[in-house]
Amino acid sequence: MTFEEQCNSAAANFLQTAVLVDDQAEFGVSAPLAPASEGDEFIEPDELAGAVAAISQPAQAIRDRLDAGAITQGFAEKGLICSVLKPKSSASITVEVLRLAPKSDIIVLDWQMGSVDNGDIALGLIHNVLEMDRRGGGRLRLFAIYTGVRDLTAVSTRISEELPSLTSSTNQFEFYNAYATAKVVVLGKGIPADHEAGQGDRCTEEDGLAERLISEFARFSGGILRNATLASMGHLRSNTHRLLARLNGDLDGPVVTHFALLNNSADAQQYIADLILQEIEAQVPLEEIVAKYAGPDSIKKRIKQLFADGGRSRIVLDSENATMHDLPEASAMALVDGSVEALKLHIEDFAEALGKKAKDIAGQFGPDSLPRRLYGVLGDDLPDGVRKHEDFAIASTIRLTNVEAQNFRDRKHPTIRLGSIIHDADGYHICLTPVCDSVRLDGDKAQFLFGRLGEDEKKFNVIVDDGGVRKRLLIDRKNVFVKTLELIPSADHTVRVERKLFDYLVPVYSPDGTKEFVRWVAEMKPMQAQRVVGSVTSNLSRIGLDEFEWLRQLGVNWSG
Template identity: 30%
Template sequence: MTFADDQVNAASAFAHTMIVVDDEPIADPAEAETITKTQTPGRRDAKEASSAPDQPVAEPERKTTHLLDAKALIKSALDLGLVCSVVNPSGDEDNVAKGVARASIRADIISLDWHMHGDDDGDLACEIIAEILRNDAAIGGRLRLIAIYTGNNNEEKILGQIEARLNDRKDQNTEVVRMGQVLTNETGLRLVWRQKAMLNEKLEGAVSEAQLPQELLAEFAKLSSGLLSNVALATISAMRDTTHHVLSKFSEALDGPFFHHRALLENPSESMDYAVSIVISALKSEVNKSEIAERFTTTDAVRRRLQAMANGSDDFTLRYLKGDQEKEFNFCLDDIEAIIEHGHEKWPEDLRKVAEARKQNASNPKPTKEGFKKYFSTVFSESRDAATDAMMHFSFLTNSRSSELSLVHRKVLPKLELGSVVFSEKLGYLLCLQATCDAVRGDGLFFFVPLVAATASPEIVVPHKCKEGKPNYIGLQVPPKCYTKSLSLNFGTIDSKIGRIPVNFDEQNGVFQVLDAEKNEYRWLANLKYKRALRIAQNVSQQMSRIGFDEFEPFK
């Protein structure tokens, strides 16, 4: 078993639905014998014919049809646990594209024919792809596998046309990039080409309808590129599997208590978030965490991931600083696995590669334990800078629950509350420690403490600005005795109807802003997870509540 198998297992648990759009589906291969091989002229042929009316009309060009064995396709998909729908597009091109795009919201895998109803250049397929990506971008992006499944064997031309057409469209917010034989974008697209076998099992390189679901499931699995992404797919799948059980818990009899709760609130709009929180909590409690861990985070799973990262090599290079010089130290796969499995405290003494490196590489001595602890992630990255970026990203995911990177927040605006991190050109980075209740009602005065840059082991990581389309993560920490530099900012009276201070999205600059009562601008960056923000508030209050008095010094 390999890591690729783990990816397929996670993808199989997650992917449930598949839509195949094709204008020549047949229910049984026997039908192929009765289907004419003559097709009506394509759009280009018709245009050329109409431009020369005096010329005799030529016989329609005889072409081989690109039939789709729908029966074999659906059966193969069902055997894999995929619900497969075959769609024969008809009608207006725009309506077809929008209809398929609407259906794709609930589909995991999409397959499109390239030539449909006399469409020689894949215009309809490109329109469907563009509409799907536009809908995906509107909800913040998603994992999306699209396959072009066609009898046309010109893969280079087809992928090149799709890339060019999508990038020329003004309604596409993200650039499509060619990566080998795959088209991708930053919001989760993976677009591939496969050639139809067209009922010809001997056609070299072609994929039959019976093989297509498994082939595309393997491609979908490549959207999950790491161990944690496998865990994410499996966890989400487990939550989805428990939905009907969770739904059974919320009977109509519970509406009365919920209305009672809402009626007693000073600001009834607060109950909307509360209702969603109850459902999410119920889903979370029903997920069998141990089952997911046993499948995707075991020692064997870790080893398979390490083998995939090594890509056939047995060298893992630790890059660390000694003074102002970068040094390198090599581990083998067994060493790295032992360190991960048994902990870093035992790392140097019983690992064979360490002793060999000490003898053969005297100019690059092994790092100290502190150096090892600081730079261990470089073993899995191309450079120290790349490792630092990955560490900052991971820390951000663990400490923040929402941020300016979220495309969802452009529709559902965030709140200024306990744990909000904002930035001011004049005041720098600030952390809101306003009590939760006071953040949704009151006179609009909010309590903030300053944050300072952290060069090592940041307490808080938030995104700020973007470089080359990628987030720039900033490490921050709460300075000692921050309460001595705390401040109160007036954001005006809180609107009781919405129960928050408005944080608005600036379309022109692509940032979230909140204005105080004097129209000073503060850029909203992130909201920390509630428990983390509460812990910081508790630490600040403890600093303020220390008891100090004069004591007899000799007996102090």
């Protein structure tokens, strides 16, 4: 299985639903050629003013009728459900599509609906769904314009003009949003002869549409981590009944007992939330899925795909001058099994590129240097490679950030607890107060312990995205600066972050009764936060004493 096939497999496991909108959809009808002037009783669009520009002259359509039966059958064969909507007015179809959109992974739209439409309805629907997704915090979604218009370039041109939030890739018939979570593709109905010369690879007949859309979805959603994630979510979707069988209605009584005995609704709710998460984890065979989609074989397939697509793998020789050197495919793949040995084979080439002797640089390619040399392993230049590695570091250690403010629309604002990162006049600080001491707070103030995080570009152990600005931070366990802040508990007996205009703020107690604030920046994942505390406390609890030097040097280190 190639990497592309792995992407298709993961996408197929995840995808479940699609909605198709076409005013010429018919069941059991082949797709005859029809002149563009043959319109039906479609009510012309009148509800999308402001979403797109005024209606322009329609492009010439060669193939109008759509065999809805062949399409739904094709989706069924791939294990997907496809709803076919035949609109009678722009207003009604907008309501129906927006109602279905939250549960639809793929939205397929005809370009011309009615005799004078030139994509205005389709553009309006894409605009409205993207806006709905944006307000909801984002959504992985594929839009497909499936049209009988002969010249598909006319369609892609209007999309680029009317939807400025989308940018075109190297392929003029594919568009993406800023976060690469939404993709719009232009596909032609029928066979290559139905469209202009050179557009044959964009053509798909009805019975092959499902397979083509799965492939299009996989091409923008695929990746080592995304494949594993999509496969995991797909497995969970397919096995939700197992989860519900374990957490069934017979357990309602014990839940009531738990609330009654604990006498603390917040703690009881957290217990239920933790229980559900643990059951979800138990139902997903993560080890097997990761081995299949993110194991060493998959990583090598990803590198092989890079070279097959004309890309190259590069190693950083001199980070100050951004000097990089190409690696052959075999060496790039060998990095997965042992990077030091793979690079030793090219010391002579590296020396020549740097204008030095091999013996002078051989020691510079040891294990300690590798983290700064692998930024271009998948073809990235130095700045992009550094940024992507920082992105992974943030994903690995940070649970919530103020950049993800839109995620708090459907959930409570975070509370101050172990791992919370704040910023005040003294800089960045991380909360060291245990979780158990961050709840059930009584009184008008509560003391929280914080350790300072210094900003350091070269020496750091935490990376955060503070309002879109990347920060490298260091908590120096051997030189810890700690301070106590008196914070104001909220009505739920926790210190909850508040929203003030564009900032998320933490209320600080002031003796004169005024309400002061410090900025909330992020919250670390629990295990990473616990490691910070362990590092700090272990250093503070060290014992220094004089001893027999022979025993000190030859004996086993007390700290392990």
